[in-house]
């Protein structure tokens with residue numbers, strides 16, 4: 055099993071990391087100081103109760119005075135973060151710290167509940183067909199440490215989104231179906247003008263989506279989860295902006311059509 059990665063972002067750890075994923079804390083690092091010192095820490099994340107992005111504060115229940123024996127410490131510690139909009143909106147975590155290796159071993163509400171609500175709130179208008187239910191399954195499985203199952207659903211959603219971009223533009227670009235019967239990296243290259251730039255620039259990592267399940271173990275799939283989900287979110291973000299633009303255009307056309315050219319409050323000619 056691979057060495058745990060060094061924990062660099064407490065926000066990612068608390069808001070996006072599945073339970074039981076191990077991270078290494080380094081002495082004097084920002085996440086460690088944030089957990090153990092009295093300084094107030096602000097974290098940006100989705101508030102399930104507000105139903106939108108918010109800022110949270112980690113405060114009050116500091117993890118004791120363990121700094122002296124932090125290198126040999128073995129303990130379960132509780133942490134609460136509170137929404138700055140309404141302080142009763144809170145997320146609670148139980149952390150296991152063993153010789154500077156940290157794991158989330160419990161949290162309420164669950165990561166799946168938060169992530170599913172966030173995805174539904176933000177992308178419901180552009181998640182079509184099976185994409186919503188399968189993305190929902192991918193998030194839920196990853197939150198419970200089921201990397202391989204999650205990977206399979208993420209791949210299905212990703213492939214469907216890539217395919218729908220191809221279908222949308224093939225007539226305009228004069229492509230035929232055979233051109234799309236290639237590796238994922240090559241598909242992304244072909245669609246380069248119709249996909250988020252960042253995704254095209256980083257297409258090599260999406261080659262991972264093409265790997266056979268037998269080539270990946272559960273941990274590798276869990277480590278890929280965040281990147282895999284983000285690649286889907288980037289496409290959905292673009293769909294969302296496109297949809298908003300069309301709505302704005304149609305609203306503007308209606309306003310223009312309604313405009314009769316007379317100044318407001320003008321007395322009608324008799």
Ligand SMILES: [Zn+2]
Nearest residue numbers: 101104137143
């Ligand atoms: Zn809130």
